[in-house]
Amino acid sequence: MSHATFNEMYAADGGVRSHYREFESWLSRQSDDLMRLKRAEADLVFRRVGITFAVYGESAGTERLIPFDVIPRIIPADEWRRLEAGLRQRVKTLNLFLHDIYHEAEIVRAGRIPAEAVFGNAQYRPQMKGIDVPGGIYAHVAGIDIVRADGGDYFVLEDNLRVPSGVSYMLEDRRMMMRLFPDLFACNRVAPVEHYPDLLLENLRSVAPLGVDDPTVVLQTPGMYNSAYFEHAFLAQQMGIELVEGQDLFVQDNGVYMRTTRGPKRVDVIYRRIDDDFLDPKVFRKDSALGVSGLLDVYRAGRVTLANAIGTGVADDKSIYPFVPDMIAFYLGEKPLLANVPTYKCRNREELEFTLEHLPQLVVKEVHNAGGYGMLIGPSATREELDDFGRRLRGNPNNYIAQPTLALSTCPTYVDSGVAPRHIDLRPFVLSGGEVTMVPGGLTRVALREGSLVVNSSQGGGTKDTWVLGR
Numbered sequence: 001m002s003h004a005t006f007n008e009m010y011a012a013d014g015g016v017r018s019h020y021r022e023f024e025s026w027l028s029r030q031s032d033d034l035m036r037l038k039r040a041e042a043d044l045v046f047r048r049v050g051i052t053f054a055v056y057g058e059s060a061g062t063e064r065l066i067p068f069d070v071i072p073r074i075i076p077a078d079e080w081r082r083l084e085a086g087l088r089q090r091v092k093t094l095n096l097f098l099h100d101i102y103h104e105a106e107i108v109r110a111g112r113i114p115a116e117a118v119f120g121n122a123q124y125r126p127q128m129k130g131i132d133v134p135g136g137i138y139a140h141v142a143g144i145d146i147v148r149a150d151g152g153d154y155f156v157l158e159d160n161l162r163v164p165s166g167v168s169y170m171l172e173d174r175r176m177m178m179r180l181f182p183d184l185f186a187c188n189r190v191a192p193v194e195h196y197p198d199l200l201l202e203n204l205r206s207v208a209p210l211g212v213d214d215p216t217v218v219l220q221t222p223g224m225y226n227s228a229y230f231e232h233a234f235l236a237q238q239m240g241i242e243l244v245e246g247q248d249l250f251v252q253d254n255g256v257y258m259r260t261t262r263g264p265k266r267v268d269v270i271y272r273r274i275d276d277d278f279l280d281p282k283v284f285r286k287d288s289a290l291g292v293s294g295l296l297d298v299y300r301a302g303r304v305t306l307a308n309a310i311g312t313g314v315a316d317d318k319s320i321y322p323f324v325p326d327m328i329a330f331y332l333g334e335k336p337l338l339a340n341v342p343t344y345k346c347r348n349r350e351e352l353e354f355t356l357e358h359l360p361q362l363v364v365k366e367v368h369n370a371g372g373y374g375m376l377i378g379p380s381a382t383r384e385e386l387d388d389f390g391r392r393l394r395g396n397p398n399n400y401i402a403q404p405t406l407a408l409s410t411c412p413t414y415v416d417s418g419v420a421p422r423h424i425d426l427r428p429f430v431l432s433g434g435e436v437t438m439v440p441g442g443l444t445r446v447a448l449r450e451g452s453l454v455v456n457s458s459q460g461g462g463t464k465d466t467w468v469l470g471r
Contacts, residue, residue, distance in 0.1 A: 207269065
């Protein structure tokens with residue numbers, strides 16, 4: 001792969017791309033003082049509303065503001081249509097894969113994926129074997145991370161199917177831009193995203209257990225000390241549903257009930273934002289105080305729906321990621337509309353040797369890790385870090401994959417020194433229920449440090465509003 005960086009706003013010859021023309025002409029008329037003022041106002045409002053996240057491993061309860069950038073990332077309508085088609089295809093395939101591995105495992109029998117990559121995967125849940133879930137949907141909410149690299153091509157960097165977060169920032173970033181710059185929305189036809197909570201609720205209601213006409217949906221949170229608690233509370237409030245913790249729910253007569261001031265109320269769909277391991281102390285971690293004892297029995301009997309389903313983590317594990325293009329061919333008989341980043345599976349001897357020889361040029365990731373942790377970025381690593389990672393790779397090759405260092409696209413970003421290019425990615429949120437739906441856009445994350453490729457909020461990244469221009 002070449003390393004020419006694609007700039008979202010400016011073409012290689014320095015001209016402004018057509019879908020940015022309106023915005024660029026507006027930006028050129030704004031004074032530096034005004035932009036600084038608007039940036040300060042955004043920080044103030046976000047702090048007042050409490051849009052923060054906790055960083056694990058930092059001094060207890062450290063709440064950080066995710067930096068918000070006032071320059072949007074703009075995607076033209078035709079480009080979004082192509083992205084949307086690729087996202088639908090991918091999420092549909094991942095749901096088929098999950099149904100298959102918990103039933104007939106035809107893809108394994110056909111030799112397309114090694115058995116140990118699936119059944120030996122730390123995220124595989126044998127308890128799910130043979131359980132039929134409503135509509136065959138396992139990943140009701142998927143956050144698919146997309147990057148744009150050399151020449152402007154889009155690639156899927158990873159699939160997030162366990163408890164994907166970040167959608168509240170997508171919604172709040174849009175709200176903030178409309179508050180700060182209402183005039184911009186008058187002259188740009190920006191597709192709306194505000195209806196996401198309604199779409200999500202409709203989607204969750206559509207997968208209620210059979211025979212339930214007016215389902216009760218709740219959002220289950222691990223509680224206020226979770227890093228994404230703001231999002232849990234925000235989404236429950238926006239959907240008009242109860243935000244509950246494990247202690248608010250109990251199992252009785254083969255049903256799940258919520259404690260209310262008017263007595264127990266039957267619950268039909270749980271949008272759970274806690275990991276598999278903590279869901280049911282009878283089945284998973286015995287020491288879990290966050291879960292509901294006996295939940296799996298009710299789930300197995302088809303009397304409650306969990307979104308996302310238990311065991312979806314296999315499909316978003318980085319060791320499974322390289323097989324997704326093959327899955328698309330296997331289940332749909334189609335070519336992938338969105339390509340993967342070329343990936344070396346270190347479990348294969350030749351690919352391990354290649355990785356060890358080219359460590360300074362590669363990004364190496366732990367297969368079970370997330371949030372930008374447990375990874376090596378070869379080009380910016382010290383000799384010591386490279387040697388250390390080389391030893392780790394030799395010691396446990398199955399635990400790693402490697403990829404070329406992509407020159408992620410850049411987008412003009414308002415930083416302390418003024419407007420400068422910074423690397424970005426995109427996380428659209430794909431909903432699967434009665435049908436596959438999504439709002440146009442997603443969460444654009446931006447690496448605020450100059451030259452940095454790490455966009456994760458826990459590693460100093462910020463966010464931007466994402467505009468899909470109306471047709």
